[in-house]
Amino acid sequence: MHPYRSHTCGDLRESHVGETVRLSGWVHRVRDHGGLLFIDLRDQYGLTQVVADPDSPAFTDAEKVRGEWCIRIEGEVKARSEDTINDQLPTGQIEIFISKLDVLGASKELPMPVFGEPDYPEDTRLKFRFLDLRRETLHANILKRSAIIASARRRMNEIGFNEFQTPILTASSPEGARDFLVPSRIHPGKFYALPQAPQQFKQLLMMSGFDKYFQIAPCFRDEDPRADRLPGEFYQLDMEMSFVEQEDVITTMEPVIRGLFEEFAEGKPVTQDFPRIPYKEALRKYGSDKPDLRIPIVMEEVSDHFRGSGFKIFARMLEDSTNEVWGIPAKTGGARTFCDRMNSWAQGEGQAGLGYIFWRKGEDGSLEGAGPLAKNIGPDRTEAIRTQLGLDAGDACFFVAGDPKKFYDFAGRARNRVGEELDLIDRDRYDLCWIVDFPMYEWNEDEEKVDFCHNPFSMPKGALEGLENTDPLELDAYQYDIVCNGYEIGSGAIRNHQTEVMKKAFEIAGYSEEVLQERFGGMYRAFQYGAPPHGGMAAGMDRIIMLLCGTPNLREISLFPMNQQAEDLMMGAPSDPTNQQLRELHLRLNLPE
Structure with missing residues (x-):
């Protein structure tokens, strides 16, 4: 035995x-x-x-x-x-x-209970994470994580992708977040960077003739933590393929993602054919480029019903052609108490308020609108709004007005709030979609210049002709996200593989050819030696696992996470270097007061 x-x-x-x-x-x-x-x-x-x-x-x-x-x-x-x-x-x-x-x-007296699922201080749980991981739910989440990653790896192998490991010590790259820098002992004063993503390496693999690449890749970003984003590191199912268009990447990866969700959804419905929603349509309908489609609310423009109306605030706004009024329909929300609660919530969000109309049956059985806006615009306009939005007695509608570019985010949060407050969300399902046609560029308010919107290595629509003949802020790219239940779980693009297109794209964002060669020399050179058309994406494994485990916090599906201050309380990181270590690295600390 x-x-x-x-x-x-x-x-x-x-x-x-x-x-x-x-x-x-x-x-x-x-x-x-x-x-x-x-x-x-x-x-x-x-x-x-x-x-x-x-x-x-x-x-x-x-x-x-x-x-x-x-x-x-x-x-x-x-x-x-x-x-x-x-x-x-x-x-x-x-x-x-x-x-x-x-x-x-033998065990000392426990610093925290292991039996059951107690609500215990997070710092204690993280300091004694080895004990916390014994808890039934957390232990099961980690085992489920292992099974999900194994399934993703198997599915990629089955469709002909090869797994390669790309370097961890590399050069700094503008991926949209701060790099973690690693000082070089051998090269004093110089630093490696931990990769924010294997982006350049996977594209170089395509230059090398490897047709289909993937890996479960660790990525490192020096970002502030939040519930759906851990500080420091995360993992993604990273893939790239050659001789493809956008449709090829989408039709290759959709069955993989759908299969993962179906395998681990425990019987919950999973979207079969992921709808494809253009970026601008997503903002207009849902106020977000990561819409939660479980919420049965679609926003609509209702400007015409307020133009020249007795509600002077909106009417005056609409004299400017850039302004619009959007309606957020709220089925079953037709109670003054709920409407007032939403108005108070909006004020807490820094808004002046949230106009509303709700509908009820009058004494003669007819439908009538109620609320200050209904009185100002009159029964005919009120009825026209109700008809357009398909509302009935006991329903309400909330309104936001101004420049849509400035209010769409608030409108989207209001839509989500209505769905939560009225319990309209079907929580026992996974609703997935693709968001497509992202803009190539956006306006950087802080630096007052055009900047990359999504991924600097994306192919703009129209390639060089598109860059030369289209207003940069009106130019779309072959970029796409995959979204589930209000979370972005993946992002990708068809890549820009032509040096002239790359030079022009970076020039528009303010990068000279010299800077381009200095910071992206490997890719810039590679594109001059027979670069194939290629594209790919990366799916965030941590967020997928979080959704499949039914928890809103990534710490509940990660082995040894940091706390909200980006500290590892169990291992004591980050820690102070010794004087000897600093001398070997030729570094001197210049700490804040």
């Missing part, structure tokens, strides 16, 4: 009755039933009830053990009596009568 276990704590069944077995694991719980000691023994695979009676030579040792001690037991498998069978456990028809017990690792 193996020195530690003949079986795991999830193996034993009625067919093992009469066998002598050996198990090792953690004491999940100890119960004293009038002289009989019952110990629930746990390992990764399950839980088995073991019993020590006063006649057992192991009884004295069993009396000493406490929760979370690591022990080894040996004993005989016996069938439970019919009234003690536990149908909730796969091992619930048997128990083991202990003949021998050894303590493999």
